[in-house]
Amino acid sequence: MKFAYYKAKSLPEAMTMLEELGDKGKIVAGGTDLLIGIQHGKYAAPEALVDISFIDDLNRLNVQNGDGLAIGATVTHGAICRALNVLEKYPALVEASSQLGSPQVRNLATVGGNICNAAPSAETAPALVALKSMARIVGPSGERQIELKDFFLGPSRTDLKQSEILVGLNINEPPQGSGNAYFRLSPRNALDIAIVNVAAYVKLNKDYTFEDVCICMGAVAPTPLRATSAEKALVGETFSEKLMREAGQLAKTHAVPITDVRASAEYRREMVAVLTEKALAKAYERAKLNM
Amino acid sequence: MKTTVCFFLNGEKQVVKVEPSRTLLDVIRKDLGLTGTKKGCGDGDCGGCTVLIDGMPYNSCLVLIPKVEGKEVTTIEGLAENGQMHPIQQAFVNHGAIQCGFCTPGMIMSAKYILNANPKPTEKEIRQGISGNLCRCTGYQKIVEAIGSLAGKEV
Structure with missing residues (x-):
C-alpha cells in the first residue's frame, strides 16, 4: 500500500486537489473501509488520497431546535x-451509529463515509433515509442537494460525480407526534455487518391513526430500499399487532x-418482516410519548 | 514521497519522516520499537492494536500516520510509572485476566478509556466497551471482572 496523501484544510482546497488529481485521486475521511479495501x-x-476529515466545517454536528439537524460528512x-442528549429526536440514527463496528472503529469511521461507501448493509443508511435526509454535495459546478434515498445507485455506487464531495446531511426536525427507530440483525452484536437492518419513521394524527410512515430496509437489495406498499397500507389506520404483522409481510x-x-436469502426475507414489525412498533411507541 | 509527522508518544515528542501511506501501528512497532501494541488482523477487527489518541481508543492499524500530527498517542508502554504497574495492569494480573496475553495490551487500553470516561461502569458497559477487542482464548469473564474491580477507583 503506497500512495501520496494530502490533508485538505478547507473545502475549496479539497476541491482544487480533487480537480487536479482527477481520477488519480480518492477522498478519504476515516478510512476504515477504504484502507482495508485497498490492502485487499x-x-x-x-x-493519492485527499483527506477531508480535518476540514472544520465538515466536522460539525449542528442541532437547532425547530430547524433540525445538520451532520457534517466527517462527523x-x-x-x-x-x-x-442532543439527538433525542433522532433515536434511529443513534441506534444505527452505536451498532456500527466497534468503539474503536466508531471513533474513526464517519457518517459520510458510511453513506459514500454505499454498502447495501450500511448501518446508518436506513435510519438516515427513514428520517428523510437530504444529501448536500459540493462540486466544481457549485452546491446541490438530493434526497438521500436517491443517492445510492448500487453496491459501492453513488450519485457522486468526479471531484464532487458529500459535505453533509440535513434532516428536518421530526415533528410532534412522530417517532423513529432502528433495528438490525447480525451474527455477532459487534464487529460485523447487518444481515438485515430496518428503520421506521411514523407520524400520528391527533386520533392516533398513522398520518405518515417511512420504512427503509438495508442488506436486502443492492441499495437501501423503501417498503412503499407497507407504508401506504398503514396511512389512515390505527395501530394493532395484526396491522404491524401485515406491514411486515408487505415489506x-x-x-x-x-x-x-452470513445468511440465506430466505432467512433474510423472513427477518425483514420481523424487523419491520419491531421497528414500527418502537417508532409508534415513541410517537405516542411525543404527542 | 516521505512526509514529516510530529506527535507525542507516551508524553515524549516524536518526529518521524515516513511514507504517508503507513499506519500508526506500523510506525510505532517498526520505527519507534514499541512492540507492546500488537498487530493481529490488520483490518480493524481484533482490537489487538488499540491505542489511545487524545484519550480515545482507536485501532492503530487503521490510522494513517499523518492523521496523528500534533496528537497525544498512548500505548501500553505509557501506563506503568517508575517501574510500578498501572492499576489496570495489576488488576489484570490479580484476576488472572491474561491467558496467552496477545489481546492484553489492547484490552487494557480499552479498559483505560472505559474507566476514564465512566469511573463506575456496569458490567454491560464494560462488555460494550471491550466489544472491539477479541480474546482468542475466550477469557472474557476474568477480563470483565478485572475491569469491574476498578470501578470507583483512581485510574
Missing part, C-alpha cells in the same frame, strides 16, 4: 453516540436479498 485489492490503489459515529415483498456467508 477490493479497490484499485489510488495515486464520526462515536461523536453521534456521545451526542445522545417482505420488496426485499430481493442474496444468499451469502
